Amino acid sequence: MNAAELGQKVREIHAEIARVVIGQDEVVEHTLIALLARGHVLLEGAPGLGKTLLVRVLARVLGCESKRIQFTPDLMPSDVTGGNVFSQPRGAFEFMAGPVFTQLLLADEINRAPAKTQSALLEAMQERSVTVDGTTRPLPSPFLVIATQNPIESQGTYPLPEAQLDRFFFKLDVRAPDAAVEKAILVSHLGGFDATALDDARIERRTRPEELCAMQAAIRQVRVDDSLLEYIATIVGHTRAHRWLYFGASPRASLALLVGAQARAAMFGRDFVTPDDVKSLARAALRHRIGLQPDAEIEGISTDDCVVEILREVRVPASIAA
C-alpha cells in the first residue's frame, strides 16, 4: 500500500466518523494518527463531549471488535485482564479472558481505579500481551486503547503517575464545541440521530483489521529527512532545559513524534515527513510527558503553553527567516 492509497483510505475513514462525531475533527485526526502509529490515546475532557461515541463509531468504521471498561475504585486487575477460574465439570483451572482481549478498548475514567489496576492495563498496553499465573497470552491485533479522564472532579481519583502517562502515545484535549458546532449537533439530533442507537445511523465499515495492520506497516516506509530528526531532537531536548519545566520529555516522546509525523504524512498522501507534521503533533505528544515547575503552575502556565513556547524557540528546518 503506497502513501496515496493510504491517504485516500484514511480520508474515507475520517469522513465516515465525522458524519457522526460532529466538530471534533482534530481529535478524530489525532486518534487515527495514533491508531496508524500503533499508539494509545488518553482523552481528557468534560463528560458529554462525545468521547465514548467516538470510540464506538471508530470501532464500527474500522470493523474492529471493541469493549468498554468503566474504571471504579473497586476494580481489580483481574477484572481487566481476566483470570484462571476452576471449572467444576473439567476439574481444572480455565482462563477466562478479560475485556482487555479486544481490538479497540475504551477505558472510561481510568483515573478512578487504583494504581494496581491501572498498572495491569498499562502493562498490557505496552507489552501487547497479558501474563496470568506465568502464562503469557498475546492480545489481538490491531490493539488500541482509548482511555478517558475527567479533569474537573479530582476527589476520589488516582492520578496516573508520570511513568504511566508516558505509555500513552498522545494525550488529547476534548474541548467543548462552539455555538455553530453545537447547533449542528442539535440539527443532527432533530434529524433522527440517536447516539444510543448507532445501528440506525447506518455507519459503514470502511476497512478491515488486516488492512489496518497493513496500513500500520506501511507508514514505516515514509521518509524522514535528517534535518527533521534534528528538529525533533531539538524540540524534545528543549523540554529538558526549559525554565518552566521540572522534568522534560523522554526519548519515547521523540519516538512518538517521529512515528506520529510519519503517520500524519501518510494520512495526507505524502511519502515524506515535513516540519508541519512534527509541529502539529508536538502538543499532543508532549503535553503529558513534561512536568511544570511549581512557580509556573502558580502563574497558571500550562504544559501546552510550554510546548508552544518551545516550538517558538526552535528553528524550523529550511526556514528563510534571518
Next chain:
Amino acid sequence: MIGKPGAVALLLITAAASGGTAHAADEQARRIPHRDAAPIVRSVLERPFAFCHDRRIPLTEGDLRWRDLLQSKEAQARCPDLLEAWKRGATATEPNHSGPSEIPLPAAGPFLQTFVWMGLGLLVALFLARLFSQGVAFRRSGSPAERPPVPGASVSEAAAASTADVETDVERLLSRARSEAAAGQFQQAIADAYAALLRSLAGAGAVQIEADRTNGDHVREVGRRFPALRSPVEATFAAVEEVQFGGAPADEGRFRRIYDGVVGLIVRRLAQPLAILLLCGFGSALSGCAFQRVERDQAPSGHAAVLAFLQQYGFEARERLSALTSTDDPTGQLVVLPGATLDEAGWTAIEQWVDDGGTLFVAGGDRELPDWIGVAIEPARSSSSGRLTAAPEQAARFERVRAVVPPGPHLRPLPAGGGSEHEPAEPARPLLLRAATLYAVEQAHGEGRVVVLADDSLFANAALLVEDDAGLLADLLREGGRTVELAGELTGAGSPNPLTSVRRGRLAPAMLQLALLVLLFFACKGTHFGRPVDRIATHRRAFSEHVRAVGLQYARAHASRRAFELYGGYGIERLRERLRLGRGKGLHAVAEGVAARGGRPIGEVMRLLVDAHPGAPGQTSGGSAGEDLASMRQIATLLTEIGGAGERSRARAEG
C-alpha cells in the same frame, strides 16, 4: 470568318460590354432595397432614447424648431414625454460649431479631490514610515559581529547566520533563481524561488516570516486572509517540500514548475488590485466624458435614433471618429453634419475620395462650400415650416415624398463650366424643394456624386416622428451603398499619435510626475536604502501583559511576600474606600463591614486582613509563594464581593 484584327476588336468590345454589365451589377448590389420605414421607426422608438422618454432632457432653441411639427396625435403617442419637455422651453445652449470641438473632461468633485489628496498623503506617509522603520531596523540589527548567537544553534550555524546576508527583495531573488538554474544549480534555484514567494506573501501581509513557522502555518494564514490563494500556494509549497524533505531530485523540470507557480502567484497578487485600479480609473474617466455627449446625441436635434434607424433599415451606419483627411473607402457614403470641422486639406481629401466613387452628403451647416461643389448654403428666409416636394425633373424618383422639416436655410446654385480646375463641370441638379426654395441638390463629380442638403433636419432624431421623413432619408441614402458614416463634432478629435494626445490633454506634467514616481519606486524597491533586514513586528502590549511581566519578575526573585504586601495594602485601602470608612477606623471596622456585606465569618476576614496588612507582625515570615498567591486571590474575591468602580467597569466589559 473574322480576321485577326476583327477578333481583337470583338474581344475588346465583349470585355467592355461585360465590364459595363459588371459595373451595373455592382451598382445594383450596393443599392439597399426599399423598405417601409414606419415599422422600423416604431421599433427604434421603443428603445429608451432620451428625447422620447425623458421629460427632463435639456432642450436648445434648435430643438424647439420641431415643436410645431410634433403636435400630431401620432407623434404624441410615440413620444409622450417629449411634449412635457417642450413645456420647459430651452434650458440648454446650442453647441458651438464654429471652431474645433472640445470634449469636456470629468471634473472631480470635492469629495473625490479630498480622497485623492488623502490617498497621496497616505502614500507619502507610508513611504516615510517605511524609510524610518528600515533605519530603525538597521540601527537595531547592528553589525554582524554584534548580533547575539541564535539559541540552540551550533557554533557553525550561528557563525553562518551572523555572516550571511539575507536577501529580501523578491525581484532579486527571482533573478538569482534564474541565474542559478541557468548554471545548473537547481537546488539553490528552488530555494530562492521559494524564498521569493514567501517574501512576496509577507509583503502583501498574507504571512509572517519567522523562524518557527512552517509551510503549513503559512498556508493556513494565507487561507484565512486570501482564501483564493490557498490552493495554489499549498501546491507550490508541496512541490518545494518534495525537494527539501522528500528526497526528490532538484532538476530543471521541477524548478520550472515551481518557478512558474511562484511567478503566477506573485503576478496574481498584483493583478487583482491593479485591474481594479485601472477599471476604476478608466470607468470614471469614460463615464465623465460621455455624459454631456449622450445628452446632446439623444436630444431631438441629435442623431442617435437616426443611426439606430439606419442600422435597422440595413445600412452599416456609424459615427466617424477618424479624421476626414484619411477617407479610403470609395464605395461608402459620408454625411458631413454641421458639427464637423473641415479645413482645406480635409476638403481636398474628400474631393479626391468623391472622384474615386464616394458619395458625399453635406447636411447644411454654417460653412462655405468649396468651388467644386456647385451650390452655396444661404441663411434662412422664412420662419415657417415647409413640406418637401420633389423638384419637377425628379418627380418620378420622389413620387411618394411625404416629408416636412422645420424652417431653415436654402440652397443657391452656382454657375458651372467656368473652366477652372476646381469648378463643377456641370450644374447641380435640384432634388427637393422646401416651399418655393431649393432644399436638396445632387451633382456628379468624377466617379462619385455629391448631395447637398440645406440643413441637417432629416438626420435629426425628431425627424423620425414627422410624417415619412425617415423614409425620404432612407431613399436618399439607398443609392449610395451600405456604408454610411456621419461626420460630426467628434470626427478628427482623436490624436494621430501618443505625443499629440499628451500635448492636447495637457498631460505632460502628470506624465513627468508619473515618471518620477516610477524612478522613486525603483529607487525604493530596486535598490535598498540600507542593508536588507526583516520587518520588525511590533505591537502595543496590553496592560495585563505588563502586569504579568512585573509579576514574573517578582516570582523569579522569590519576592511573592513583597507582592502580597503591596497588593494587601492596596486591597485594604480600596475596601476602606468602598465601605466609606474614614482613616481613623481600624482593621476591625473593615472586617465587620466586609463580613456584613459578604456574609462571611468575621474571624476569617479579620485573619486575612491582618495577614495582608503591610508591616503586620510576623508577616515577613509568611508561607510559601503558593500561600501568598492564594491570599491575594482571597483579597481579590473580597474586593469583587464588596464591589466598586473597578468591578462595575469589569462587569460592563464582560457583559
